[in-house]
Amino acid sequence: MQMKFTKMQGLGNDFVVIDALTQNIRVSAAMVRRLANRTLGIGCDQVLVIEPPSDPDIDFNYRIFNQSGDEVEQCGNGARCLARYVSDRQLTGKNPIRVKTMNRVMDLELTENNLVRVDMGIPELEPAEIPFIAEQRALLYPIEVEGTQYDIAAVSMGNPHAVLRVEDTETAPVASLGAQLEAHQRFPNRVNVGFMQIVDRKHIKLRVFERGVGETQACGSGACAAAVAALQQELVDSPVTVHLKGGDLTIDWRGEAEPLLMTGAAASVFHGRIRI
Numbered sequence: 001m002q003m004k005f006t007k008m009q010g011l012g013n014d015f016v017v018i019d020a021l022t023q024n025i026r027v028s029a030a031m032v033r034r035l036a037n038r039t040l041g042i043g044c045d046q047v048l049v050i051e052p053p054s055d056p057d058i059d060f061n062y063r064i065f066n067q068s069g070d071e072v073e074q075c076g077n078g079a080r081c082l083a084r085y086v087s088d089r090q091l092t093g094k095n096p097i098r099v100k101t102m103n104r105v106m107d108l109e110l111t112e113n114n115l116v117r118v119d120m121g122i123p124e125l126e127p128a129e130i131p132f133i134a135e136q137r138a139l140l141y142p143i144e145v146e147g148t149q150y151d152i153a154a155v156s157m158g159n160p161h162a163v164l165r166v167e168d169t170e171t172a173p174v175a176s177l178g179a180q181l182e183a184h185q186r187f188p189n190r191v192n193v194g195f196m197q198i199v200d201r202k203h204i205k206l207r208v209f210e211r212g213v214g215e216t217q218a219c220g221s222g223a224c225a226a227a228v229a230a231l232q233q234e235l236v237d238s239p240v241t242v243h244l245k246g247g248d249l250t251i252d253w254r255g256e257a258e259p260l261l262m263t264g265a266a267a268s269v270f271h272g273r274i275r276i
Helices: 029-036 076-088 174-182 220-232
Strands: 002-010 013-019 046-051 060-066 097-100 105-110 116-119 141-145 148-156 160-165 192-200 203-210 214-216 240-244 247-253 260-264 267-275
Touching: 002 076, 013 076, 029 046, 029 060, 046 076, 060 076, 076 097, 076 105, 076 116, 076 220, 076 260, 076 267, 141 174, 148 174, 148 220, 160 174, 160 220, 174 192, 174 203, 174 214, 192 220, 203 220, 220 240, 220 247, 220 260
Parallel strands: 013 046, 060 097, 160 192, 203 240
Antiparallel strands: 002 013, 002 267, 046 060, 097 105, 105 116, 116 260, 141 148, 148 160, 192 203, 203 214, 240 247, 247 260
8 A cells, every 4th residue: 555654854853754644554663664764765763653642632642663663752853843744734723732652741832933842741860760770869870881981861751861971072982882872781671872062051062872773863852861961960051052963952941840841943854655
């Protein structure tokens, strides 16, 4: 059968968006791997699936699949693309809209300046809930990789993140150390790894090695996690701008027990059909 899709991007983090509202589509891991393949398929960092709501107080279910075919809990850049998609395709007239992921509910709002603001919820800092193996909560955790100790912050934005402060993101060992930390035994569900450089009180540079993908042009939840880590360590002030390879995100977080707001761009690239 022919399946309609839309290619979208948020700061260069690219997605194949599948409308499972108007199409009878069943997504499998093999199907995701084919769609995400940049040589044999469409090519993307993640596949996003929009489904009918499972609860009466939400507007859509929102599912996220990595290139590997694994379904994951959260994707901030994807959430902005989803909001843009349902608005552009006139699937809803609401603004904001409420969507449900694997493990949380989020509100997505299109702003007057053509950006999308996402209420990412309350960051989780308790190790057991991230999940991360540690005896007790701390601002920084020592973690060993091949005999070398690093100090990381651990945060969940609905998905697990390790944030490592570096002097210069340009020279940070993102590919090698990112892969080692992603699979570290202290992260039972693996982890997204952020390499964070503090520029000044209002600006962060960031590169992210995403779980099941590798380094991407941008990572929305990774930007949120880095901002949380920097704010907790009193290195920056809110709101803070996070500079990623693909562009900038504004993160506003007022502290523990408060929801975090992420604002940035999202755009369609092209529409198409593919035989599945």
